[in-house]
Each structure stands twice: as C-alpha cells, then as structure tokens.
Amino acid sequence: MxxxxxxxxxxxxxxxxxxxxxxxxxxxxxxxxxxxxxxxxxxxxxxxxxxxxxxxxxxxxxxxxxxxxxxxxxxxxxxxxxxxxxxxxxxxxxxxxASRRLGIPGDDKPGSYNAADFVAWYNGHPDFRHLQFDLSGETAVVVGHGNVALDVARILLKPVDELASTEIASHALEALRNSKVRKVCVVGRRGPAQAKFTNKELAEFEQLAGVTAMVRDDELTFNEASRFELESPAGDEARRNVVLLRKFSDVAADAVSPNERCIEFRFCLAPVRLEGNDEVEALVLERTALTGSAFQQGSRGTGEFFLMPCHAVFASVGYxxxxxxxxxxxxxxxxxxxxxxxxxxxxxxxxxxxxxxxxxxxxxxxxxxxxxxxxxxxxxxxxxxxxxxxxxxxxxxxxxxxxxxxxxxxxLDFQAWSRLDAFEKQTGARSGKAREKLVQRHEVRAALQAVAGSSLTCTT
Ligand SMILES: Cc1cc2nc3c(=O)[nH]c(=O)nc-3n(C[C@H](O)[C@H](O)[C@H](O)COP(=O)(O)OP(=O)(O)OC[C@H]3O[C@@H](n4cnc5c(N)ncnc54)[C@H](O)[C@@H]3O)c2cc1C
CATH class of the missing domain: 3.40.50.720 (NAD(P)-binding Rossmann-like Domain)
Structure with a gap:
C-alpha cells in the first residue's frame, strides 16, 4: 500500500x-x-x-x-x-x-498575519522561511480561543533565553530577541466557558517568568446556558479554565510593572476591521452576546464597537x-x-x-x-x-x-533522514539547542554531503 x-x-x-x-x-x-x-x-x-x-x-x-x-x-x-x-x-x-483568514476589511494590511504562518515560520518549515513578522510594536492581538492561539501568545511573550535551548528556528529566535512586543491580547467571539483552549495550555501562563496574565471581571460573566455548560460533566475542562481565569482576574492592570510583559484574555469580542494608514494600527471590535442553547451557543453583535490599538494581529481561526x-x-x-x-x-x-x-x-x-x-x-x-x-x-x-x-x-530514504536528524542534533548541541533545524533545500543537500557516506537518492 x-x-x-x-x-x-x-x-x-x-x-x-x-x-x-x-x-x-x-x-x-x-x-x-x-x-x-x-x-x-x-x-x-x-x-x-x-x-x-x-x-x-x-x-x-x-x-x-x-x-x-x-x-x-x-x-x-x-x-x-x-x-x-x-x-x-x-x-x-x-x-x-491551509489556514483560514479573518476575512474582514483591512485583513491584507502589513501587520495582519495568519497564526498558522507564524507557527510554521518559528518551527522552521521550509515553505515559510521567507516570511517576515514585524514585532516592533508593543501590543499584539491574537484572534482565536484555541491552543494554537495560546502557543502564538506564549512564543511572543516567553523570555527568549528560555526558548534558546529548544529546537525553535534560529531566524525566529533572532527576530524574537529583537521583539518589542510587551502585551498580547487574546480575543474571541464567545465567552470563557466556550473557549477551546485546554487547561494545561492555559495554566502555562501562571508559570511564565516575567509575564502577568489578566482577565477583566466584566468579561468573566456567565448567562444561564453557560452556567449549565460549566456544571455539566462535559464542562470539566471549561470549569477548570474558569477557575484559572478567575485567578487572573484578581490582577489589577496597574500591577504590571513597565519591565514586565502581560497577556490579557478577552471574551465576547468579534473582529470587525483592521485600521491603519500603511499598516495595522488598530483592530476594531464589536462586543457580542451569546445566543442559543447550552453547548450550541453562537454569538451576535450588540452594536457596541471599540478600537484596540495594536501593531500586529495574528488570526488563529483554523486550519x-x-x-x-x-x-x-x-x-x-x-x-x-x-x-x-x-x-x-x-x-x-x-x-x-x-x-x-x-x-x-x-x-x-x-x-x-x-x-x-x-x-x-x-x-x-x-x-x-x-x-x-x-x-x-x-x-x-x-x-x-x-x-x-x-x-x-x-x-530521500529514512536512513538519509536519520542522518539529517543526527546532524541537526549535533549542530544544535554546539549552541545549546535541542536541534538546529535544516530549513532550506540547499542546507539539506549540504548536510547530506557533510555526513560521510550519505547519498541524496534512495539506496534500497
Ligand atoms: C500549531 C499546532 C500545534 C499543535 N500542538 C499540538 C500539541 O501540542 N499536542 C497535540 O497532541 N497535538 C497538537 N497539534 C495537533 C496535531 O499536530 C495534529 O493532530 C496532527 O499533526 C494531525 O496529523 P496529520 O497526519 O493528519 O497531519 P499533519 O501532521 O499535517 O501531517 C501531514 C503530512 O503530510 C505531508 N503532505 C501534505 N501534502 C502532501 C503531498 N501532496 N504529498 C506528500 N506529502 C504531503 C505534510 O508535509 C505532512 O508531513 C497541533 C496542531 C497545530 C496546527
């Protein structure tokens, strides 16, 4: 087969x-x-x-x-x-x-990115090596309430020295070293009870050095259907998320010192358009209300709009x-x-x-x-x-x-891959990394030549 x-x-x-x-x-x-x-x-x-x-x-x-x-x-x-x-x-x-775009006006402005592209870029995927992400602004917004959104937020905020020993692509490490991003807002259309991220991923923000996690009290509210969801056996993950989010809500915004980074989880907000002259300067959001029965709640706009100033927006709305x-x-x-x-x-x-x-x-x-x-x-x-x-x-x-x-x-055959694997680990070890990924075809070719006895074609 x-x-x-x-x-x-x-x-x-x-x-x-x-x-x-x-x-x-x-x-x-x-x-x-x-x-x-x-x-x-x-x-x-x-x-x-x-x-x-x-x-x-x-x-x-x-x-x-x-x-x-x-x-x-x-x-x-x-x-x-x-x-x-x-x-x-x-x-x-x-x-x-492929990944889904936000599909809102201004979506094509510089500074508007797909989270999937960012993920592939920091992971050294060859097709995404050429991308550039402007991290020169202080505030970034991640749209989406799934684990990928949290991955993106965490990579943007994590102390670079903690990433330096991982297998993160070197071009990404370099860009993150120069990043000015201090605050990441993670926004989604629905409420805290409907967020799709897992408790394990959310809990990582409790431990993240130099990063304060915050939630607004007025966004940690629950309608009757959401309360039903949280009290049901199927609501276990969401219930544990809410316990954590309540902890985050105890943190006052002014408790974040100027040297610190922070993440703010925002709920019941729908992206409407991206504004800015030549590049993204703000995301316009509409406050939403939940509608529908428990476990099937959707969101509808309330007509209340506001502007969230930001320099980069990462859409994490699905593959x-x-x-x-x-x-x-x-x-x-x-x-x-x-x-x-x-x-x-x-x-x-x-x-x-x-x-x-x-x-x-x-x-x-x-x-x-x-x-x-x-x-x-x-x-x-x-x-x-x-x-x-x-x-x-x-x-x-x-x-x-x-x-x-x-x-x-x-x-390539699997033996060739195994040699590349060993090569990546070896070159990574020299700079204290788990591995240094080979990203581009010419690097792969050179690595295979460097490893004795290797050949580019299948030997079996
Ligand atoms: C950003 C992100 C983070 C994730 N993190 C976690 C996590 O922390 N924990 C967890 O359990 N799960 C995680 N997942 C989910 C997990 O990665 C997926 O469930 C899983 O990888 C899906 O497997 P797959 O084989 O269907 O697809 P893929 O993993 O995408 O594999 C498909 C393969 O097919 C190859 N391919 C595609 N087209 C062709 C073609 N035309 N010809 C030849 N080859 C082709 C691709 O190159 C790829 O190697 C994450 C997913 C994403 C997107």
Missing amino acids: AIIGSGPSGFYAAEAVQKKVPGVAIDMFERLHAPYGLVRYGVAPDHEKLKSVTKVFDMVAGKPGLRWFGQVELGRDIQLEDLTRRYHAVVLATGAQ KGVAPANVPFDARAATVRHVNGRIVDESGVQQPGLYCTGWIKRGPSGVIGTNRNDSVETVATLLADLQAGALGEPAAGDDIADLLRDRGVDF
Whole structure:
C-alpha cells in the first residue's frame, strides 16, 4: 500500500496495518525532507516532551517492508494515477495544509498575519522561511480561543533565553530577541466557558517568568446556558479554565510593572476591521452576546464597537485541508469525502482502493493521539475491503522508485533522514539547542554531503 503524508495519521495508519498484516509492504511519501508533519512543524518548540512521540514513528518506519520517500509530493512529483496503478490501496494522510483568514476589511494590511504562518515560520518549515513578522510594536492581538492561539501568545511573550535551548528556528529566535512586543491580547467571539483552549495550555501562563496574565471581571460573566455548560460533566475542562481565569482576574492592570510583559484574555469580542494608514494600527471590535442553547451557543453583535490599538494581529481561526487532484472533496468542510475512511464521491460511490485518515479526513481537530484511533478505523475499513475482494490488482508491475529516478526526483530514504536528524542534533548541541533545524533545500543537500557516506537518492 501507499501512504501519502508522514505526519501522525500516516504513521499510525502504517502501524495499524503492520499489526494486522505482518510483512506488509508500505511505501510512504512525504513532500518535505523531514517526517512527522505538525509534530515537527506545528507543536510548539517549548513543548519538547510531546515531540518524543516521534520515537514511536521511527519504530514504525524501521519495520521491514516500510520504505519512506522524502521530498516526493503528490501532485508535483507523482500523480494519483501513478499510485493507483502500482498499489492495492492508497491512503491519503496529507493533513490540513491551509489556514483560514479573518476575512474582514483591512485583513491584507502589513501587520495582519495568519497564526498558522507564524507557527510554521518559528518551527522552521521550509515553505515559510521567507516570511517576515514585524514585532516592533508593543501590543499584539491574537484572534482565536484555541491552543494554537495560546502557543502564538506564549512564543511572543516567553523570555527568549528560555526558548534558546529548544529546537525553535534560529531566524525566529533572532527576530524574537529583537521583539518589542510587551502585551498580547487574546480575543474571541464567545465567552470563557466556550473557549477551546485546554487547561494545561492555559495554566502555562501562571508559570511564565516575567509575564502577568489578566482577565477583566466584566468579561468573566456567565448567562444561564453557560452556567449549565460549566456544571455539566462535559464542562470539566471549561470549569477548570474558569477557575484559572478567575485567578487572573484578581490582577489589577496597574500591577504590571513597565519591565514586565502581560497577556490579557478577552471574551465576547468579534473582529470587525483592521485600521491603519500603511499598516495595522488598530483592530476594531464589536462586543457580542451569546445566543442559543447550552453547548450550541453562537454569538451576535450588540452594536457596541471599540478600537484596540495594536501593531500586529495574528488570526488563529483554523486550519483547512487542500483538495488533492482527482479526489472527491467537500469544499465546505475542507475534507476528503469518505465513509469510515473509505473515499466516496458525492453520490456515495466508493473510489476503489482510496482511503483517508487524520486531518484531511476529519478536519483540524483533536490531539496527536486522536489520529491513532482515526487511522485504526481507516485501516479496519481497508482490510474489510481487502477481505471482500474489493481491492483490484495493480496494473503496473514496476517499482515506484524507478519511476521517481526516471523523473529525476531527488528523493530521500529514512536512513538519509536519520542522518539529517543526527546532524541537526549535533549542530544544535554546539549552541545549546535541542536541534538546529535544516530549513532550506540547499542546507539539506549540504548536510547530506557533510555526513560521510550519505547519498541524496534512495539506496534500497
Ligand atoms: C500549531 C499546532 C500545534 C499543535 N500542538 C499540538 C500539541 O501540542 N499536542 C497535540 O497532541 N497535538 C497538537 N497539534 C495537533 C496535531 O499536530 C495534529 O493532530 C496532527 O499533526 C494531525 O496529523 P496529520 O497526519 O493528519 O497531519 P499533519 O501532521 O499535517 O501531517 C501531514 C503530512 O503530510 C505531508 N503532505 C501534505 N501534502 C502532501 C503531498 N501532496 N504529498 C506528500 N506529502 C504531503 C505534510 O508535509 C505532512 O508531513 C497541533 C496542531 C497545530 C496546527
């Protein structure tokens, strides 16, 4: 089988098949020179423990029968037909590669950024290396109440010396060293009971050296439906968030000394437009009120507007999948059309041998571990189809590696990645960092040349 994408869902799909079909041949294709998807390019660099899940993925990659092809992109180097002609089954595990914009007037002004771009930039994603973020103003606003919003706020505020030992990209570390940002406001349309961030992420602001966390008393109020949510068993995470937010609300704004940095959590505020002459100077917000029944509350504008002066705005309003060519896609949900991981067209007709898992299947939700169950479901569907004789025999008998060589694709195998991995750790150690990520293609090439006995092409 072929798996496209080597993020968590791709590796968990491989693991699930390996468990059920010993000796199965799996080819995994990854567009970048490094595996692990958002574990490498999304998870914040100061969340080092979470990154240790890559050891599980390395074990999966090391099992006989699995070949990893780095620097091979579906749609650029290989097409879907190349795969369906050569494999019994193809599993798409390409994640959610795009992000949603605020979609308000002024959104395109310098100083208006996508949180997803900022995250990819500080994590050393090759596609985002060229970006520049103007951190010369004192106040930044992050729009969104999820964990990614909190990651962005924390990276903006955390003492740079604490980031310096992580695997954060050096270009980002340098920019953050010169950052003038002192205050970050995290705003969202709904109330504290509806915020999507987890208690663990929120609690980090209690411990952040030199950073004071604040909430306004008048925004820590709850209507009847919100009180019901908080008292329900399903409201456990939100209840614990509210306990913390109450602690933050005890802090008076004038308690923050001029040398200190601060974060302010703001609720029931909808972004309306970005103002400024040549660049962002303020975000106009409308106060909102919650409507609807418990656990389904939306927000509506109240007609009360105000201006929040700021120099940078980071929109953290969600990731979305990108349609792979010739695969049925639900544009509204930005996910591949499927039933239990089996790809189907608009009328529900199965696309033989095509499956999906992870964020491209269910959208951008859940933690790394959520992808394990998701992939187990997809693999169960695939194996049921195999048993039912629904998977056709591949038409082409040649090896995909030969096709890639014929096309002049400089692909990497997992041994090459392991050498790059060791190289990154070694170069990082010299400056006290967990690793110094190789970001650009020419750096990857040079590193491979520097490591004795390496080759740019697959050796298997
Ligand atoms: C900013 C951020 C922070 C997060 N932090 C945490 C956290 O702290 N803890 C936690 O548990 N979860 C966290 N998550 C969630 C977690 O990262 C996701 O659940 C998980 O990565 C989704 O896995 P995936 O395999 O579906 O997608 P991805 O991880 O995105 O992997 C997809 C892979 O497919 C590759 N690919 C894409 N298109 C192609 C193509 N055409 N050809 C070949 N390869 C392709 C990509 O390069 C990538 O390697 C975070 C997510 C984000 C966005």
